[in-house]
Amino acid sequence: MAASNPDVVVVTTTHDDESKARALATAAVRERLAACAQLYPVRSVYRWDGEVRESAEWRVDLKTRAGLTARLTAFITEHHDYDTPEVVAVPVVSGSGDYLAWVAAETGP
Structure with a gap:
């Protein structure tokens, strides 16, 4: 059953x-x-630097609670070797109730 949980985001x-x-x-x-x-x-x-570039990359989608977005952003920035790493958080507007509860339960305080 689909549920709404504005506290869950994908970073x-x-x-x-x-x-x-x-x-x-x-x-x-x-x-x-x-x-x-x-x-x-x-x-x-x-x-980048005034030029259009193309490159192969690996996209990482991290499921977390909205309240952890700032900490996760800082963590990504600290552990990343890009000058300006992409960090974009998108709210989950609906999903499996059990899954959304699991995301909340498995993320830190």
Whole structure:
């Protein structure tokens, strides 16, 4: 059954290397800043230093509570080697009630 829970967000970042993306995801889950993380290979097109660039990256989607967004953002920034890592939080407007409760239960205080 679908439920609404504005306290759950998906925080997205990217990394240029699969092992670095996996290490970041694992560390965030270990620290209970996220209940889980999913990694996807993606192609990114972006403007950097006045040029349009394209590169292969690994997208990391981290499921967490909205109240942990600032701590997770700081954690990603501290453990990332990009000058300006992507950190975007998107609210979950609806989902499985049991899953949303699990995300809340598996993330830290």
